[in-house]
Structures are given as C-alpha cells and as structure tokens.
Amino acid sequence: MFKAFGKRPDEIVRRIKDGADREDVKDLGTAAVIDASFDVQPGEVFVVMGLSGSGKSTLIRMVNGLLPATSGSIEVGGEDIARLSAKELRRVRREKVSMVFQHFALLPHRTVGQNAAYALEVQGLNRSDRERKAEEALQMVGLDGWGGSMPDELSGGMRQRVGLARALAAGTDVMLMDEAFSALDPLIRREMQDQLVELQEQLGKTILFITHDLNEAMRLGDRIAMMRDGRTVQIGTSEQILNDPANDYVAQFVQDVDRTRVLTAGAIMEPPVAVLGTEQGPRTAHKLMREHQTNVLAVVDRGKKLHGFVHEAAVAAAVAQGTNTLEGLLQPAPSVHAETPLAELMTQAAQSEAGLAVIDDAGRLEGIIARVTLLNALAEPKHTTHDTPEAVTAP
Amino acid sequence: MITTAEETEGVGVPRLNVGEWIETGFDWINDNLGWLFDIIQTVVSTLTGGLDGALNTPDALLLALVFSLLGWLVKDWKLGLLSIVMLVFVISIDQWENAMTTLALVAVAAAIALVIAIPLGIWAARSDRVSQTIRPVMDLMQTMPAFVWLVPVVTMFSIGVTSGVVATIIFALPPGVRFTELGIRGVDSEVVEAGHAFGSTPGQILLRIQLPLALKTIMAGVNQVIMLALSMAVIAGLVGAGGLGGEVMRAIGSLDIGLAFEAGLAVVVLAIYLDRVTSAIGHGGMAMGRMSKLLRRGRPRRSPEPVPTNTA
Numbered sequence: 001m002f003k004a005f006g007k008r009p010d011e012i013v014r015r016i017k018d019g020a021d022r023e024d025v026k027d028l029g030t031a032a033v034i035d036a037s038f039d040v041q042p043g044e045v046f047v048v049m050g051l052s053g054s055g056k057s058t059l060i061r062m063v064n065g066l067l068p069a070t071s072g073s074i075e076v077g078g079e080d081i082a083r084l085s086a087k088e089l090r091r092v093r094r095e096k097v098s099m100v101f102q103h104f105a106l107l108p109h110r111t112v113g114q115n116a117a118y119a120l121e122v123q124g125l126n127r128s129d130r131e132r133k134a135e136e137a138l139q140m141v142g143l144d145g146w147g148g149s150m151p152d153e154l155s156g157g158m159r160q161r162v163g164l165a166r167a168l169a170a171g172t173d174v175m176l177m178d179e180a181f182s183a184l185d186p187l188i189r190r191e192m193q194d195q196l197v198e199l200q201e202q203l204g205k206t207i208l209f210i211t212h213d214l215n216e217a218m219r220l221g222d223r224i225a226m227m228r229d230g231r232t233v234q235i236g237t238s239e240q241i242l243n244d245p246a247n248d249y250v251a252q253f254v255q256d257v258d259r260t261r262v263l264t265a266g267a268i269m270e271p272p273v274a275v276l277g278t279e280q281g282p283r284t285a286h287k288l289m290r291e292h293q294t295n296v297l298a299v300v301d302r303g304k305k306l307h308g309f310v311h312e313a314a315v316a317a318a319v320a321q322g323t324n325t326l327e328g329l330l331q332p333a334p335s336v337h338a339e340t341p342l343a344e345l346m347t348q349a350a351q352s353e354a355g356l357a358v359i360d361d362a363g364r365l366e367g368i369i370a371r372v373t374l375l376n377a378l379a380e381p382k383h384t385t386h387d388t389p390e391a392v393t394a395p
Numbered sequence: 396m397i398t399t400a401e402e403t404e405g406v407g408v409p410r411l412n413v414g415e416w417i418e419t420g421f422d423w424i425n426d427n428l429g430w431l432f433d434i435i436q437t438v439v440s441t442l443t444g445g446l447d448g449a450l451n452t453p454d455a456l457l458l459a460l461v462f463s464l465l466g467w468l469v470k471d472w473k474l475g476l477l478s479i480v481m482l483v484f485v486i487s488i489d490q491w492e493n494a495m496t497t498l499a500l501v502a503v504a505a506a507i508a509l510v511i512a513i514p515l516g517i518w519a520a521r522s523d524r525v526s527q528t529i530r531p532v533m534d535l536m537q538t539m540p541a542f543v544w545l546v547p548v549v550t551m552f553s554i555g556v557t558s559g560v561v562a563t564i565i566f567a568l569p570p571g572v573r574f575t576e577l578g579i580r581g582v583d584s585e586v587v588e589a590g591h592a593f594g595s596t597p598g599q600i601l602l603r604i605q606l607p608l609a610l611k612t613i614m615a616g617v618n619q620v621i622m623l624a625l626s627m628a629v630i631a632g633l634v635g636a637g638g639l640g641g642e643v644m645r646a647i648g649s650l651d652i653g654l655a656f657e658a659g660l661a662v663v664v665l666a667i668y669l670d671r672v673t674s675a676i677g678h679g680g681m682a683m684g685r686m687s688k689l690l691r692r693g694r695p696r697r698s699p700e701p702v703p704t705n706t707a
Contacts, residue, residue: 066591094594105589109607119593121603170593 009070022229032058034230037072042173043204047221049211055230056210060176063208064097065089076174094123098167102179104159106151112138112162113147119170130169137169138162140199157188164196168203177209181216193219214253218242218262226250239267258343259378265345266338268377269358269367275300278307281325282318285310296354299330304364309333309354333357338366342377349374421547432551439557443503450495455486458495462668470675477671481664490639490661497628497638498665500556504563505624509617512568516575516616517601526576533569541566541627545634559628559636567623574616578609614677621669629662639665 012025022031033055040046050056061067063074065081074081077096084092098119106115113134114121120130138144141161151159160180167175181189193216200207211217217224218238226233226241226249234246242262245251273292276285278301285297295312308330318329334348335357349356355370403410425432450458459482467475485494519526544562552558582605590600606613632640639658646655 064592066588090594090596092594093592097592099589099592101585101589101592103583103585105583105585107586107604107608118589122593122595122599166593176592 013071031230033062036225036227036230036232038225038232038235040206040208042206044222045200045207045209045220047209047211047217047224048227049214049217049221049224050227051212053229054227056212056227057178059227060178060208060210063174063176064093064099094119094170096172097174097176098170098172099176099178100160100163100167100180102183104151104156104163104183106159106162106166108151110151111147112143112149112151112154115151115162116147116165116169118166123170133171134165134169137165140168141165141195155188156184157192160184160192161195164192164199168199172205174206174208177207179210179212182211182213189216196220214257215261218257226253238262239264260343260346261341263342263377264338265336265340265342265356265358265369266366268342268373269338269369270373272298272365272368275365276310276326277301278326282310282315282323282329285315285326285329286312286319289315298333298357298365298368299326300365306333306335306357306359306363306365309357311354335359336369337361342374345369345374421550425551435561436552436557439503439507439560440555443499443556443560446499446502447496450499451492455491456483459483459486459491466668466672466675469672474671474675478668481668485661485664488657488661490642490657493637493639493642493658494661494665495638497625497640497662500560500563500628500631500636500638501621501624501665501669504560504567504628505617505621507560508564508568508620508624509571511564512571512616512620513575513613516572516613517579517606519572519576520579520605529572533572536565537569541630542633545631549634554635556636558634559631559640562631562634563624563627566627567620570619570623571616574619575609575613578612578616579605581612582608611677614673618670618673618677621673622666625662625666625669 008028012028012031015025015028016022016031016034022034025031036055036059038046048056048059058067062069063076063081065074065084069082072082076092079088079092079096081089081092107118110118113131116137117130117134120133125133135144135147138147138161141164143158143161143165146154146158146162151162154162160183163180167177181192184192196207197220209217209220211220218241221238223235223237224241225235226246228249234241234250236244239262241250242254242257242259245254273294274288274297276288276297276299278299288297289295289312297310299307299310301307309332310326310329311331314329314331318326323329331354333354333356334352336345336348336359338358338360345356349369349371353371355368355373357365358367358369360366459479462482463475463479466478485491515529519529541562544565545558548558548562548565552561586608587600587604590604595603628636628638629640629643632638632642632644635641639662642658643655643662645651646658
C-alpha cells in the first residue's frame with residue numbers, strides 16, 4: 001500500500017510507481033509509505049521497526065483508517081479498510097481494532113476506570129458491564145484498585161498500563177501499538193515488554209507493534225518488518241534479520257544489538273552427531289566416539305529422552321574392564337530449553353566441557369550446543385561487508 | 396457609483412462613497428428584515444426587563460448576600476468577604492438599582508453572545524475554511540470603535556435597552572468565538588486520535604473529549620465576553636440603555652463629578668465581582684470548588700478496598 005501527503009497525492013504515487021524516488025517527488029509532497037506489503041497472522045506479534053521519518057507511524061494509522069491509504073488495500077478480518085465508509089470504519093474500530101498510543105492519550109478529566117472503559121462506552125455497553133470489564137482489564141495489567149484515581153496521579157509506566165487496559169477492555173482481536181513503550185524509562189520499558197509478552201501468552205491477540213528500538217523489536221516480535229524511507233527493507237524473524245540482514249542498512253542496525261539476548265539456544269543448536277541408546281554398552285560408545293571424532297556422547301532412551309552424557313575417559317576405562325552396561329558411566333548433562341537466550345547459557349557452558357544439551361519440556365533431546373558453536377554464534381554474521389572489530393574474531 | 400465630482404486630497408483619487416453604500420445596505424436590511432428585528436426587540440427587551448425586575452425585587456442587602464455566598468461557593472471565603480464589602484459599598488452610594496439594571500443588560504447580552512459564539516467557535520475549530528472566513532469578520536467587530544456600532548443599531552431598534560444589548564453583543568462576541576476555537580484546536584491531537592481509534596462518532600469526540608479538555612480556555616473566553624459586555628454596557632448608556640451607563644451619561648451632561656465617579660466605582664465593583672467569579676469557575680471551576688467538596692464529603696467511596704497510596 002502507499003501513502004503520500006501533499007496536494008496531489010495520486011500524482012506522487014503514480015511517479016513513485018514509475019520508478020521515482022522519495023527525493024524526486026519532494027516538491028509535490030511526502031511519500032510517507034511506499035509499496036509496503038505484509039500479512040500479519042492471527043495471534044502474531046508483528047513489529048514494524050524503523051527510525052523517525054521511516055513511515056512506520058503513518059503505516060500503523062492506515063491499518064485502522066486514521067489515515068486513508070492513497071493507493072492499495074488494507075484488509076482487517078476480511079474487510080478492506082480503504083473502501084469503508086466513515087460509519088463502517090467506526091464499527092471496525094469498535095469491534096476489531098484497538099490502539100495504544102506513544103504518549104498514552106488518556107483523558108485527563110476522567111478517572112483511570114473511566115479511561116479504561118472508554119472503548120466500551122463508545123460501544124454502547126451499559127454502565128455496570130463496562131465498569132466490570134474495565135476493572136478486569138485493569139487487573140490484567142496489574143492496576144486493580146486504581147480505578148478511582150486520576151491519570152495525573154499515576155507514573156508514566158502506570159499511565160501506559162491504563163492505555164493498555166483501555167485497548168484490552170475493548171475486546172478486539174487486533175491491537176495496534178504505536179511506539180507504546182518509547183516514552184518510558186528503560187527499566188519501566190523492560191517491565192512493560194515483559195508484561196506484554198506475558199499477556200500475549202494468555203490472550204493471543206494479533207498485535208502490530210511500532211518501534212524505533214531494535215532491541216524492543218527483537219524481544220517482542222514474532223516477525224519484524226524493517227522500514228527505511230517509507231519502504232519495507234526486510235521482513236523476517238529476529239534471527240533471520242540478525243543472521244541474514246538483507247542489506248547494509250539492516251546490517252548496520254543489527255551491529256548494536258545484544259545478540260546474546262536475541263538469539264536463543266534453539267536457533268544455534270546443532271543436531272547431535274551421534275547419540276547412544278541407554279541399552280547400548282561401552283563398546284558401542286567407544287566405536288561411535290572414534291567414528292565421529294568426539295569425546296562425549298549424549299545418552300537417550302527410545303523416547304529420545306535425555307539421560308546424560310558419557311565421556312571418553314570413562315568409556316575407555318569401562319571397555320578395559322569389560323563392563324557391558326553404561327551404568328555408572330553416565331554423567332548428568334547440563335541441559336537448557338530451546339527458547340533460552342544465549343546470555344543465560346554462558347555460565348553453564350563455561351562449567352561444562354562437553355557442551356550443553358537442548359531439551360524440550362518432556363526432557364527429549366533436541367540438539368547439542370558445543371562451546372565452539374556458542375562462540376561462533378556470538379560473532380558477527382560472516383557475510384557482513386563491514387569490517388568491525390567483532391568480525392575479526394569470526395572464523 | 397464612483398463620482399469624481401467631489402474633490403479628494405489626492406489628485407485623481409476618486410471619492411468613494413463607502414458611507415453611502417453601507418447606509419444603503421443597512422436601509423435594505425431595515426426594509427426587508429423588519430420582522431426579524433421585531434422578534435429580536437421583543438425577546439431582548441422581555442429578557443432584560445424581566446431580569447432587571449427580578450434583580451431589583453428583593454431587598455438589596457439580601458441579594459448582595461446571595462451574590463457573596465456565590466463567590467464563596469465558587470472560590471473561597473476571601474472572595475465572599477470581598478464581594479459583600481464591595482456590594483454593600485454600591486448600596487451605600489445609592490447605585491444598587493442602576494447596577495442591577497446594568498447587570499441584567501450584561502447578563503442577557505453575554506448569554507446571547509455566548510450562545511452564538513461557542514457553536515461558531517466549534518465550527519471554526521473543525522473547518523479551516525470557516526475559521527478563515529470568520530476571522531476578518533471578528534476583527535472588524537472587535538476593532539471598529541465601539542461607538543460606531545451604536546449608530547446602525549439605533550436605526551434598527553431605536554433608542555432603548557434593545558439597542559444597548561445588541562451593540563453589546565456585537566462588541567463582546569469575538570473573544571467567545573476565538574477562545575472556543577483556540578481551546579478546541581489546542582486539545583492534544585493524540586487524545587482526539589485515540590477517540591477516533593476507538594470508534595467514537597464526531598459528536599462523541601466533541602462532547603466527551605474536545606469540549607471537556609477545552610473547557611478552561613472556553614471559560615477564559617466566557618470571562619472575556621462578560622468583561623467586554625460590561626465595558627460596552629456603559630457605552631450603551633448613550634443610546635438609552637439606562638443603568639450605570641445612563642448615570643454616566645447624565646453626569647457628563649451636567650458635569651457632575653460626584654455622580655460620574657459614583658457610577659464609575661459601581662462599574663468597577665461589578666467588573667471585579669464578575670471577573671473573579673467567572674475566572675474561579677474557569678479554573679477547575681465548580682469541580683474544584685467548595686460546592687463539590689461538600690458533595691464529595693457526603694458521599695462515601697464505593698470500593699471496599701482501601702485507597703492505594705502511591706508509594707511506588
């Protein structure tokens with residue numbers, strides 16, 4: 001879809017479609033969003049990330065029709081926003097799409113409870129129902145009991161919780177969040193991000209989140225769209241963007257990201273080269289170790305459940321003694337879950353020469369992270385064209 | 396219509412008969428809209444006369460007490476005390492009846508001015524074109540010397556209180572429009588956007604978001620309207636509107652310094668009282684005042700939990 005500001009927006013869009021640049025049409029107006037196209041899946045957190053002037057705020061306002069698209073279509077739940085009448089648009093906003101604002105946009109003359117109930121009031125709910133629902137929403141964001149306070153008695157973080165509660169109370173499937181946490185202190189921002197992640201696990205809303213903070217984008221987003229000068233530069237998961245930046249612009253951004261907090265164990269683990277069954281003996285273990293040039297093996301049962309590691313020294317001793325079972329040789333394996341961020345693997349990895357086992361909730365082995373794998377992952381992606389000091393350490 | 400027969404100071408600059416044209420315009424209005432003026436005449440004189448009568452019926456001291464009590468309710472005991480002292484002073488210089496006549500004129504003129512000004516201001520805030528169109532008209536209404544309005548008004552309504560009220564309305568109207576427009580345009584655009592984002596209708600946005608948030612500014616406009624109406628109400632004494640203005644005119648006619656100052660001081664008292672009361676209402680107004688405090692004290696909180704204290 002396209003959005004142009006100016007006296008003749010259609011002309012701007014026509015020229016851009018013919019290959020003109022944003023700079024070329026400057027005299028006519030601003031081409032704010034150029035050929036942006038993406039699908040957001042139900043229940044997905046889709047982050048649009050870009051610096052100021054990249055068109056992201058314009059983009060999000062086109063989704064609920066606050067700004068009409070100059071060209072193209074926007075479908076929300078099967079309805080094309082761009083073609084709706086003002087009245088239908090209001091209905092969609094009431095029933096389908098709610099919004100959270102950068103500067104909270106609370107009504108200062110109303111109590112927290114009345115603010116949280118605003119959407120319901122517009123929907124025409126009766127007083128007792130909307131008070132109950134607003135109270136529920138406030139409870140969800142951890143503000144129960146604050147309903148009678150005025151917004152100016154609250155701190156910034158709490159005010160945005162009210163903004164969030166107002167959007168939640170509306171009961172829409174889709175939530176638009178426009179730089180929702182950008183005006184908050186870093187500590188509060190993290191807290192709010194965590195809370196959003198937690199809420200999202202319970203509620204499974206479809207969220208379109210706008211931010212200029214890449215770390216935030218990576219923490220929250222199932223997928224991220226990177227925008228620059230009105231165009232989407234890359235759309236992908238945080239790992240894809242981190243490890244496979246589409247161009248130098250994205251790569252430059254990614255440089256400053258704390259990779260250890262974005263990448264997870266699941267993203268860097270490797271399938272185990274070889275595993276040993278619990279019923280197998282030291283001889284098999286010895287043979288496998290020699291074949292695969294490794295000094296440690298993971299031991300799993302038939303259900304792939306991880307039982308531990310066996311080390312070469314112990315295996316060799318057992319073979320020399322002629323033992324037939326693995327009993328007594330098994331060492332507890334340091335194990336982590338696939339979604340654990342790398343930052344939390346460091347201590348364990350430092351203590352375990354054998355590396356880490358990645359297991360699922362049932363204890364089944366999913367992969368192995370050797371120390372060298374971990375180090376590799378921390379280094380910059382290999383195909384970055386920039387010579388950064390970090391890149392030198394990459395193999 | 397351009398005649399070169401008459402000489403002007405500049406060589407070759409024709410004499411424009413602007414005055415004649417305007418006169419023709421007003422004549423046309425008089426000839427064709429007479430019925431409208433009759434209606435206005437009836438409504439305004441009934442309202443003003445009725446209010447004047449009502450204000451002059453009770454004992455002066457009793458009414459002064461009521462006004463002081465109002466001052467105390469909208470602000471504090473200090474305003475109440477100031478009011479009673481000032482109002483009793485007016486009674487003591489024997490200007491109370493005239494002051495009430497002027498107050499009635501001001502009240503009717505300001506009320507009509509606001510009934511016109513606030514919707515006009517709302518309209519101007521919503522449409523740039525309306526705003527651009529009415530701005531020069533407002534400028535003209537406000538900058539034209541106040542006396543000038545008296546002339547056409549008298550031709551329409553003849554000498555009397557209606558002329559005074561209408562001239563006062565014309566003069567006092569603009570700040571009401573301007574402040575209303577300013578207030579609504581000044582409402583945080585993100586909050587208005589939030590209203591739209593949750594599907595509010597334009598009417599809901601106006602009533603639940605824009606007007607409440609613009610109230611302070613609009614009340615400042617109301618205050619301005621009332622003050623201008625008061626200043627004009629005195630001038631309206633020239634066309635027989637009576638009250639304190641009439642006293643001032645009488646004093647000018649007879650060069651009576653004492654009477655002039657007595658009437659003038661009564662105007663000052665009215666001005667101070669009206670200004671303090673309306674600006675107190677504007678600043679958080681009744682909601683913050685004693686009245687609501689009293690109401691709130693009488694009504695227990697509904698939530699059973701203790702009020703959380705903001706320790707975080």
